[in-house]
Amino acid sequence: MPEGHTIHRAARDQRPMLIGHVLDISSPQGRFLEGAERISGHVCKAVEAYGKHLLYDFSNGMTLHIHLGLFGKFRAIKVPADEPRGAVRVRMISATHVVDINGPNTCEVLDMSGRDKLVARIGPDVLRADADREKAWKKISKSRSAIGQLLMDQAVIAGIGNIYRSEILWRQKLHPNVAGKDVSREAFEQIWDDSVALLEKGVKHNAIITVDGAVKARSKYGERVNIFNKPSCPACASAIRRFEIAKRRAFACETCQIAPEI
Numbered sequence: 001m002p003e004g005h006t007i008h009r010a011a012r013d014q015r016p017m018l019i020g021h022v023l024d025i026s027s028p029q030g031r032f033l034e035g036a037e038r039i040s041g042h043v044c045k046a047v048e049a050y051g052k053h054l055l056y057d058f059s060n061g062m063t064l065h066i067h068l069g070l071f072g073k074f075r076a077i078k079v080p081a082d083e084p085r086g087a088v089r090v091r092m093i094s095a096t097h098v099v100d101i102n103g104p105n106t107c108e109v110l111d112m113s114g115r116d117k118l119v120a121r122i123g124p125d126v127l128r129a130d131a132d133r134e135k136a137w138k139k140i141s142k143s144r145s146a147i148g149q150l151l152m153d154q155a156v157i158a159g160i161g162n163i164y165r166s167e168i169l170w171r172q173k174l175h176p177n178v179a180g181k182d183v184s185r186e187a188f189e190q191i192w193d194d195s196v197a198l199l200e201k202g203v204k205h206n207a208i209i210t211v212d213g214a215v216k217a218r219s220k221y222g223e224r225v226n227i228f229n230k231p232s233c234p235a236c237a238s239a240i241r242r243f244e245i246a247k248r249r250a251f252a253c254e255t256c257q258i259a260p261e262i
């Protein structure tokens with residue numbers, strides 16, 4: 001699943017292609033015909049990322065809400081438009097570019113109150129300048145749930161996905177099974193600041209890079225991550241423990257990240 005940096009990167013890339021343009025919007029695949037009709041022919045005013053949600057705001061007060069889910073993809077090319085590739089749910093054409101969205105988990109048109117409700121239920125996004133980290137701290141510091149689970153809960157803190165979750169906790173030497181209420185304020189501040197730094201790096205390079213000093217490499221994870229899907233810890237050489245939290249693969253070095261006593 002794309003993590004928050006992918007969505008912010010898409011917003012950054014698509015803004016100059018779409019904002020200020022009257023968009024011709026269609027659904028080549030046919031599953032979004034009514035929705036496309038409600039926003040086609042209007043000016044795109046903003047493209048905003050909140051966690052893993054992308055919102056396109058239009059001059060008629062309507063918003064296109066996209067959540068890619070596990071299989072969704074964006075594709076952007078310069079005009080002229082080519083033949084749609086695969087099942088294109090939404091095609092947006094500006095004077096300069098074509099943006100196609102295939103296989104999104106959510107694709108809907110919201111009015112202003114629907115947009116407000118959606119944004120209100122998404123937790124503070126580490127990549128947004130207007131994020132309120134106090135909101136995340138309030139939820140985490142009161143929770144008996146594991147920090148490894150809370151970091152993936154998009155209503156608590158938005159943008160962190162499965163790979164960043166394992167990497168950030170390893171970097172902060174915090175075991176994923178530690179309960180939220182047992183995380184110190186200081187550790188929370190470090191998690192937040194490290195999340196901002198790592199995800200900003202992810203937006204810049206369009207890749208997850210959590211090893212200090214590493215640059216984008218050809219391999220998918222390779223030398224760019226510390227413990228995700230790795231056999232041993234780069235700090236102490238202990239074997240990495242693999243387990244599941246919230247139905248997703250999680251990794252920890254139980255020498256560097258001491259497991260809580262139960």
Ligand SMILES: [Zn+2]
Pocket residue numbers: 233234235236237238253254255256257
């Ligand atoms: Zn270690």
